Amino acid sequence: MAPYILAHDLGTTGNKATLYDVDGQVVARAFQGYETYHPHGNWAEQDAADWWEAVEVCTRRLLAEARVAPEDVACISFSGQMQGCLPVDERGRPLRRCIIWADQRAVAQAASLEEKLGMERVYRITGHRISPTYSGSKIMWVREHEPDVFAQTHKFLHVKDYIAFRLTGRFVTDRSDASGMNLYDLKAGTWSGDILDAIDLDVALLPEIHDSTDVVGEVTREAAEALGLRPGTPVVIGGGDGACATVGAGAVREGVAYNYIGSSSWIAFTSPEPILDPGMKVFTFAHMVPGKFFPCGTMQSAGGSYQWLRRQICISEEQAAEAAGVDVYEIMNLKAEQSPPGANRLIFLPYLLGERSPHWNPRARGAFIGLTVRHTRADIIRATLEGITFNLKLILQTFLDAGAEIREMRVIGGGARGRFWRQLMADIYRLPILRPRLLEEATSLGAAVAGGVGVGLFESFDVVDRFIEIIDRHEPDPATATVYERLFPIFQAAYEALCPVYEMMQDA
Numbered sequence: 133m134a135p136y137i138l139a140h141d142l143g144t145t146g147n148k149a150t151l152y153d154v155d156g157q158v159v160a161r162a163f164q165g166y167e168t169y170h171p172h173g174n175w176a177e178q179d180a181a182d183w184w185e186a187v188e189v190c191t192r193r194l195l196a197e198a199r200v201a202p203e204d205v206a207c208i209s210f211s212g213q214m215q216g217c218l219p220v221d222e223r224g225r226p227l228r229r230c231i232i233w234a235d236q237r238a239v240a241q242a243a244s245l246e247e248k249l250g251m252e253r254v255y256r257i258t259g260h261r262i263s264p265t266y267s268g269s270k271i272m273w274v275r276e277h278e279p280d281v282f283a284q285t286h287k288f289l290h291v292k293d294y295i296a297f298r299l300t301g302r303f304v305t306d307r308s309d310a311s312g313m314n315l316y317d318l319k320a321g322t323w324s325g326d327i328l329d330a331i332d333l334d335v336a337l338l339p340e341i342h343d344s345t346d347v348v349g350e351v352t353r354e355a356a357e358a359l360g361l362r363p364g365t366p367v368v369i370g371g372g373d374g375a376c377a378t379v380g381a382g383a384v385r386e387g388v389a390y391n392y393i394g395s396s397s398w399i400a401f402t403s404p405e406p407i408l409d410p411g412m413k414v415f416t417f418a419h420m421v422p423g424k425f426f427p428c429g430t431m432q433s434a435g436g437s438y439q440w441l442r443r444q445i446c447i448s449e450e451q452a453a454e455a456a457g458v459d460v461y462e463i464m465n466l467k468a469e470q471s472p473p474g475a476n477r478l479i480f481l482p483y484l485l486g487e488r489s490p491h492w493n494p495r496a497r498g499a500f501i502g503l504t505v506r507h508t509r510a511d512i513i514r515a516t517l518e519g520i521t522f523n524l525k526l527i528l529q530t531f532l533d534a535g536a537e538i539r540e541m542r543v544i545g546g547g548a549r550g551r552f553w554r555q556l557m558a559d560i561y562r563l564p565i566l567r568p569r570l571l572e573e574a575t576s577l578g579a580a581v582a583g584g585v586g587v588g589l590f591e592s593f594d595v596v597d598r599f600i601e602i603i604d605r606h607e608p609d610p611a612t613a614t615v616y617e618r619l620f621p622i623f624q625a626a627y628e629a630l631c632p633v634y635e636m637m638q639d640a
Contacts, residue, residue, distance in 0.1 A: 311417045315338065368587065373575050403416070414490070429490065429528075438520070479619070561608070
C-alpha cells in the first residue's frame, strides 16, 4: 500500500495541507490563504471557490516539493472549520458564500428554536445550547431571508464536506461536524427528528452521516486532473477541526486535556459520556473515536484578538519584525514582557465577535477597562493576552466544577508557539503547560490518523501516542499566579457590568 497520507486542514484563514508518512512524520507542508468577508458587523462569510483553489494549489505544491508520485498517496483526509452553512444545488454548485462559524447574524432564528423546544431540551439532545453560531440557526436564516437560495438548495454542507464532494461527487459529513449543527442527537448518533420537526426542516437537506474513518469515495478523474492525484485515491471524510485537534493533541482516551489557540480557542478533553453542565456554559461534540465524546468550551476571538491588535495598534512592531526578518508576534510578546503581571491594572475583554463559552452573548463587545494616560503599548499588548487567557480560565473552571480531573494542559495551534504566552497560561490556569513538537499541524495530524485508520495503515487511534513529542513544559510561578487570582474576579465583574451597555448599544 502507498506510504503517504495527504491531510487538508481547511481553517479560518486558509488551508494548511500536510503530507505525512506512516510514522507520523511531516514530509511536506503547504499553505494557501483565503479571504473572510464581513458584509455587516457580526457577519462572516467565505467563498467556496477559494477553498477549492487552496486545495488545488496546496496538493500540487506538496507533491512537487516532496517529490512524491501520485500513486504513493494512500488516501486523502480532512479537518475543517466547523458550524458552517454552505447551500449547494443538486450539482454541488454553491448558491451563496458560506456563512462560517464566526457569524452571529441568526439571533432571531436561534430565539425561534428556543421558543419551540426550549434551551434545556435542545442542550440535552445535542450536547449544545441554542446559539446563532450553530448551523441550524444559519440554515433557518437562509430560509427566511434568502428564500430563492433555499428553494434551490439540495444540501447544506460544511467546509470539508464541500471539498469531499468536489473529490468524490458524494454529499456526506462525519459525526463530529454533524454534532456541531444543533440538529444532531448526540447519544443516538442521528439527525434529531424532534428538532427537525420543530423547525420544519427536511432531513433530505442534510448530508449523510459517517464515522470519521469511513472511506466515503474515491477521487474522480476530473478532480485528479485538477489536483495532480491518481484517480481512485481513497477519500476519508475526517472530522471537524475541533475533533481532529483532539486526536492530534493525543486526547484519544480519558485524562488528557488540551487548549487550542488559533483565531478562536477552545479547551477540550475526552469523555465516555457527554458532560451536561447545569449552567449550559460548555458543550459536547461527538469524538472521532467511535463511542467517545469530547466536552469543549470555545471562545470566539482568541488569536483573532491578538491579530486585531497587531493590525490596528502594533504597526511599529510589524515594521520592526519585517526589518529583522522575525515573526511579529515574537516582537509583540517581547514588548508585553516589559509590562508587569496585570498590565498595570489594565483589563481587556476579548469579545470582538461576541462570545460563545462561557457567556453565550452575541452582543458582547471588546473593551479595555482602566485605561489611563500612564498605560503603554506594552501594557495594552500584555492586557490583551491576559484577557484572552482569563476568558479561557472561565471555561476551564466550568469543567473543574463539573468534576473533570485536569492536572496538566497541552497547548496546540499557532498561538501556542510563543513561550511568553505559554508561561502566562501556566500562571493564570495554575497548571503545568506542555508544548508538543507539532502545534499548527495537530489538526492535520488528527485528520491523517483518521485517514490511516480508514485505509488500514493504522490499527486504531492509539497510534497517535507514537507521533506526539512533548518538547517544553511550563510550571506556574506562585507569585505571578497570586496576582492573577486577585485580578480574575475583576475581569469577571467587568463583563457583568457591561452587559446592560451591550444591550443599549444594540438598540442605539
